[in-house]
Amino acid sequence: MKVEETYLKGVFVVETSPLIDTRGSFERFFCDRELDPYLVGEQPINQINYSVNTQKGTIRGIHYQTAPHAETKMVRCVKGRVWDVAVDLRYRSPTFLKWYAIELSPSSHNMVIIPKGVAHGYQTIEEDSHLLYLHTAHYNSDAQAGLAWNDPELKITWPLPSEALSDRDKRHRFISEDFIGVEL
Numbered sequence: 001m002k003v004e005e006t007y008l009k010g011v012f013v014v015e016t017s018p019l020i021d022t023r024g025s026f027e028r029f030f031c032d033r034e035l036d037p038y039l040v041g042e043q044p045i046n047q048i049n050y051s052v053n054t055q056k057g058t059i060r061g062i063h064y065q066t067a068p069h070a071e072t073k074m075v076r077c078v079k080g081r082v083w084d085v086a087v088d089l090r091y092r093s094p095t096f097l098k099w100y101a102i103e104l105s106p107s108s109h110n111m112v113i114i115p116k117g118v119a120h121g122y123q124t125i126e127e128d129s130h131l132l133y134l135h136t137a138h139y140n141s142d143a144q145a146g147l148a149w150n151d152p153e154l155k156i157t158w159p160l161p162s163e164a165l166s167d168r169d170k171r172h173r174f175i176s177e178d179f180i181g182v183e184l
């Protein structure tokens with residue numbers, strides 16, 4: 001696994017290598033031993049989720065779980081193609097409210113690691129795009145929080161016009177002036 005840190009501390013891009021033979025290929029998606037240096041002090045994987053998006057242009061997010069249910073999540077696109085965004089919400093982070101985006105797709109063999117305090121969203125750039133998530137915390141409906149995809153404070157330059165937002169994602173409030181970041 002090749003792991004590179006982005007300019008958002010703790011946000012890593014992992015590239016895995018398929019082992020190809022006459023039958024096809026085999027690819028290791030996750031290994032706690034290999035990724036342990038990047039998941040310092042993290043709990044093990046508690047949940048694995050799978051998201052199917054039928055439409056191109058769908059935006060999901062920008063979500064995070066509040067403490068004490070904050071989580072690291074690892075996201076991989078297993079079908080189609082998505083533009084994946086991480087937004088730094090960490091108190092006193094030098095990249096507070098900065099965002100990083102990367103295209104995830106099966107052919108890129110890549111996965112993004114999104115640590116606690118960093119919110120996550122994505123837009124599908126192909127129809128029928130599927131995502132696999134590994135989470136280091138259990139889902140807690142009372143700890144759900146989110147940012148508006150079109151928050152003027154973030155100025156996220158989504159690649160396509162927004163489509164297929166959930167009612168919840170349509171209702172996120174813009175970041176208030178007194179927002180200083182999230183507790184971890």
Ligand SMILES: Cc1cn([C@H]2C[C@H](O)[C@@H](COP(=O)(O)OP(=O)(O)O[C@H]3O[C@H](C)C(=O)[C@H](O)[C@H]3O)O2)c(=O)[nH]c1=O
Nearest residue numbers: 047049051060061062063073120121122133139166168
């Ligand atoms: C995340 C999650 C959701 N749910 C239930 C809650 C809702 O009834 C339904 C859909 O949840 P939600 O609308 O939050 O799903 P997305 O909009 O795809 O959000 C996800 O995608 C964004 C981009 C993320 O980064 C989060 O991991 C995750 O929140 O599944 C569960 O039962 N367990 C879970 O772990």
